[in-house]
Amino acid sequence: MTAQQKPLLDVQTVSMQFGGLRALSEVIFDVQQGEILALIGPNGAGKTTLLNIVSGALKPTSGTICLDGQPVDGLTADQINRQGIVRTFQAAEIFGSLTLRQNVMTGGVAGSAVTFVDGLLGWGRARRVDRELHARADEHLALVGLLDKADQLAASLPAGQQRLLGIARALATGPKVMLLDEPGAGLNSTEKKNLVEVVRRLRDSGKTIVLVEHDMQVIKQLADRIVVLDHGAVIGVGLPEEIQRNEAVVNAYLGSAGTIERNPAQTDTRSGEQLLALTGISVRYNGVQAVNDASLVVNKGEIVTIVGANGAGKSSLLKAIAGVVTPSSGEITLGGTALTGKTADERVSLGMSLTPEGRELFPSLSVYDNLILGRYAQLKGQNGLWGLVRMPAEAKAEMARRLEFCFGLFPILAERREQLAATLSGGQAQMLAIARSLMNDPTLLMLDEPSLGLAPQINEVIFQTMTELQAEGLTILLIEQNARAALQIANRGYVLVNGDIVATGNAADLLGDDQIASSYLGFGDQGDAEDSLMVNIQ
Amino acid sequence: MYRYLALIALLITSQLVGSNYVTNLLNIIGLFALPALGLALLMGYAGQISLGHAGFYGMGAFGSALLAMHTGISPWITIPVVAVLVGIFAWGIGWLVFRLRGHHLAMATLAFGIIVHVCLVEFRQLTGGPNGLPGIPVLSFFGTDLYSDTRIFPVIWIACILALIAAENLVRSPIGLFMRALGENERAAASLGIAPDSMKRSVMMLSGAFAGFAGGLYAHYIGYLSPGPFDVGMSIKLLIMVAIGGFTSIWGVLLGVAFVTLISEVLKPLGAYDILVFGAMLVFIIIYCPRGILFPITEMFTRIRVKQAPQADKTV
Numbered sequence: 006m007t008a009q010q011k012p013l014l015d016v017q018t019v020s021m022q023f024g025g026l027r028a029l030s031e032v033i034f035d036v037q038q039g040e041i042l043a044l045i046g047p048n049g050a051g052k053t054t055l056l057n058i059v060s061g062a063l064k065p066t067s068g069t070i071c072l073d074g075q076p077v078d079g080l081t082a083d084q085i086n087r088q089g090i091v092r093t094f095q096a097a098e099i100f101g102s103l104t105l106r107q108n109v110m111t112g113g114v115a116g117s118a119v120t121f122v123d124g125l126l127g128w129g130r131a132r133r134v135d136r137e138l139h140a141r142a143d144e145h146l147a148l149v150g151l152l153d154k155a156d157q158l159a160a161s162l163p164a165g166q167q168r169l170l171g172i173a174r175a176l177a178t179g180p181k182v183m184l185l186d187e188p189g190a191g192l193n194s195t196e197k198k199n200l201v202e203v204v205r206r207l208r209d210s211g212k213t214i215v216l217v218e219h220d221m222q223v224i225k226q227l228a229d230r231i232v233v234l235d236h237g238a239v240i241g242v243g244l245p246e247e248i249q250r251n252e253a254v255v256n257a258y259l260g261s262a263g264t265i266e267r268n269p270a271q272t273d274t275r276s277g278e279q280l281l282a283l284t285g286i287s288v289r290y291n292g293v294q295a296v297n298d299a300s301l302v303v304n305k306g307e308i309v310t311i312v313g314a315n316g317a318g319k320s321s322l323l324k325a326i327a328g329v330v331t332p333s334s335g336e337i338t339l340g341g342t343a344l345t346g347k348t349a350d351e352r353v354s355l356g357m358s359l360t361p362e363g364r365e366l367f368p369s370l371s372v373y374d375n376l377i378l379g380r381y382a383q384l385k386g387q388n389g390l391w392g393l394v395r396m397p398a399e400a401k402a403e404m405a406r407r408l409e410f411c412f413g414l415f416p417i418l419a420e421r422r423e424q425l426a427a428t429l430s431g432g433q434a435q436m437l438a439i440a441r442s443l444m445n446d447p448t449l450l451m452l453d454e455p456s457l458g459l460a461p462q463i464n465e466v467i468f469q470t471m472t473e474l475q476a477e478g479l480t481i482l483l484i485e486q487n488a489r490a491a492l493q494i495a496n497r498g499y500v501l502v503n504g505d506i507v508a509t510g511n512a513a514d515l516l517g518d519d520q521i522a523s524s525y526l527g528f529g530d531q532g533d534a535e536d537s538l539m540v541n542i543q
Numbered sequence: 544m545y546r547y548l549a550l551i552a553l554l555i556t557s558q559l560v561g562s563n564y565v566t567n568l569l570n571i572i573g574l575f576a577l578p579a580l581g582l583a584l585l586m587g588y589a590g591q592i593s594l595g596h597a598g599f600y601g602m603g604a605f606g607s608a609l610l611a612m613h614t615g616i617s618p619w620i621t622i623p624v625v626a627v628l629v630g631i632f633a634w635g636i637g638w639l640v641f642r643l644r645g646h647h648l649a650m651a652t653l654a655f656g657i658i659v660h661v662c663l664v665e666f667r668q669l670t671g672g673p674n675g676l677p678g679i680p681v682l683s684f685f686g687t688d689l690y691s692d693t694r695i696f697p698v699i700w701i702a703c704i705l706a707l708i709a710a711e712n713l714v715r716s717p718i719g720l721f722m723r724a725l726g727e728n729e730r731a732a733a734s735l736g737i738a739p740d741s742m743k744r745s746v747m748m749l750s751g752a753f754a755g756f757a758g759g760l761y762a763h764y765i766g767y768l769s770p771g772p773f774d775v776g777m778s779i780k781l782l783i784m785v786a787i788g789g790f791t792s793i794w795g796v797l798l799g800v801a802f803v804t805l806i807s808e809v810l811k812p813l814g815a816y817d818i819l820v821f822g823a824m825l826v827f828i829i830i831y832c833p834r835g836i837l838f839p840i841t842e843m844f845t846r847i848r849v850k851q852a853p854q855a856d857k858t859v
Contacts, residue, residue: 060734061733062730062733062734081733081738082730082733082734083733083734083735083736083737083738083739084738086733086734086735086736087736091734091735092734094730094731094734098728098730098731099731100723100724100727100728100731101727102723102727102791103720103723103724103727107720107723110717110720111720111721111723111724111732111735111737112735112736113717114717114718114720114721114735114736114737115721115735115736115737115738116736117717119716119717119718120718121713121718121745121749123716123718124712124713124716124717124718124719125709125712125713125749126709126712127708127709127711127712127713127715127716131712131716131717131718134716134717135715135716135717138717174735175734175735177735178735178736
């Protein structure tokens with residue numbers, strides 16, 4: 006791409022503030038006519054926020070966005086679309102009750118001259134436009150390879166093809182710039198090849214493309230340039246080879262341990278008894294394989310971490326353990342008891358606790374109320390529903406003990422016990438979420454991305470707390486994107502790539518292995534990286 | 544096309560063999576079918592709830608009646624003129640309420656319906672309040688007054704058939720696709736250049752005009768108006784008709800209206816308590832037959848039609 010060319014899309018110092026959270030700070034980049042620009046960054050980097058701003062769903066706090074030299078920020082989503090910027094959605098968001106052809110036809114309606122009155126009259130222009138849209142929809146469907154299914158209902162498509170349909174529908178609006186939001190997420194390798202082919206065809210037909218994507222294989226095959234976002238700021242712009250070597254980018258993806266001290270109990274290998282065992286667990290959503298035949302073991306008293314890039318299937322695995330999703334195959338046992346058929350709250354009363362990603366607090370309740378709710382599932386298991394209404398004396402005493410324990414662990418929560426959870430800062434909210442899952446005195450604590458979106462100092466406190474909890478005898482299963490920090494405190498680790506466990510071993514060994522980085526970032530030939538990792542570590 | 548021929552054949556047969564009672568029932572069905580069609584476009588297709596459609600119906604009825612009484616203009620003119628005015632008013636209501644969604648929208652439209660009803664009761668000098676408004680001029684056709692059930696019958700049903708044709712044209716047109724896209728996923732629709740609010744207002748306008756037109760016909764057919772019928776109960780009844788029709792089916796609405804009207808006849812001995820049965824029915828339908836209680840029947844109609852005309856793919 007020649008730099009002297011006037012950019013087609015120009016994002017100038019765009020910032021976005023959500024209350025106290027700065028989601029984007031002075032983001033600057035441009036997109037040249039006819040290029041494919043990849044926008045990457047770890048989870049929570051602000052990619053989706055940026056996409057929402059460029060497509061008009063959000064208004065930026067400051068900054069300007071120009072299309073062909075004309076400012077388009079401040080326009081509504083539909084106006085921006087008519088200016089020539091179209092987006093697709095992560096969840097495809099196709100119209101399930103319409104056929105594929107009708108879905109694509111909707112993309113062309115706004116650009117046609119047909120009016121409401123034309124529609125009521127039914128003949129003349131409405132008929133003619135209908136025929137035109139019909140013919141053009143078929144061309145677009147052919148381009149993404151779905152023409153043979155044109156008359157099916159869109160809801161019947163598997164998720165991968167729904168995304169292709171979303172692309173065809175977006176194409177029908179006649180855009181100059183197409184923003185594709187993770188078109189490759191959850192696709193299998195054949196579908197990904199097809200996707201790459203489709204995006205190339207789009208570019209060859211003269212479209213300019215901004216691609217938000219996690220799969221580096223896809224990006225490597227398509228992108229002319231890459232823009233890397235982290236914590237709302239652009240930390241790198243360049244050719245794929247340059248980005249691959251960029252230290253800041255690698256750190257953004259792998260995280261950093263900062264000053265987190267190495268867990269003193271780390272080398273203690275505790276051959277002890279198995280607490281949690283997964284055998285051959287697979288999770289599928291709507292035909293998309295999220296976790297593939299995963300087996301893992303957590304022994305009593307261990308900290309085990311599952312690390313992997315965004316979309317690797319970490320959360321799905323955790324949800325399967327917690328009983329939020331039902332695995333399509335495999336078995337999970339906790340302390341020898343099979344969990345199959347047990348609901349999420351039954352599992353909680355068996356002694357496992359999940360601190361979910363994004364914390365999921367009850368914002369309109371106080372810190373205190375949030376905490377005592379954390380114990381209710383177990384109380385209900387012990388004393389039945391009536392036990393919640395009239396709590397027996399010993400249950401009350403135990404509740405008080407647990408509260409004291411949690412307040413001892415996070416003194417700041419004691420100070421704020423009457424404050425509404427909504428008013429807490431991100432770090433305090435994360436502490437509350439962890440404390441809430443400790444209220445039922447679990448034998449196994451599972452944490453999903455506890456460091457997400459938090460400042461490094463707060464992360465230190467949270468990771469250090471985990472080692473304290475381990476010293477108290479708690480078993481912890483930790484899911485983290487910040488692999489370096491997680492491996493610093495864990496006993497053992499599992500590396501998840503595209504739903505497969507590709508490596509396992511002592512945390513210290515994994516931490517020292519350079520190839521984790523390449524498998525994580527997905528640069529280099531992935532198949533090879535996976536194979537050599539297996540060889541190296543097992 | 545077959546459906547229209549079948550409907551017309553049915554209507555003519557009813558006049559040849561039916562009693563006055565049957566004609567009266569068919570008139571009621573026709574007068575409910577118009578606002579129900581409008582509501583189906585709004586709810587079923589554009590995905591926006593309204594619990595205040597009786598308000599538009601009442602405005603059309605009182606508006607046309609008062610205009611005709613005070614100015615002496617023929618009802619042939621006042622009915623459509625007032626329907627257009629009600630449509631414009633509905634557009635304005637849309638401008639106000641479509642910044643809301645879901646439950647909030649339902650509450651706002653419910654409040655609108657209640658406000659209109661209260662106004663009809665309280666503006667005694669104008670509407671006669673609870674005593675009602677007698678002496679509304681009837682429609683006349685070349686000197687023949689259309690005051691009886693059989694004489695007004697063709698007027699009502701010609702209006703209904705025209706509305707059916709217009710509604711069906713609309714949902715089959717690109718604009719109809721647009722509406723369905725909006726009803727299903729507003730965010731995605733906006734990403735395709737569809738201005739959601741302006742589309743909602745247009746549909747609201749049409750929907751209001753349909754209701755206003757039916758109200759006008761009702762006023763000049765009955766010759767006497769009281770605020771009673773135009774309460775929230777009527778809005779709910781319209782909602783049930785649309786739900787029974789399966790929301791996204793123009794012809795389903797007609798069947799829904801017929802079904803509810805006939806059930807109402809059966810429930811007459813219950814008096815005001817019939818609303819209990821309707822409430823229970825609504826809950827039952829929403830939970831167990833989301834595609835409408837008549838879906839199996841509509842499906843059968845469709846299958847027959849597809850058999851007769853295999854190229855027909857525009858099932859709406």
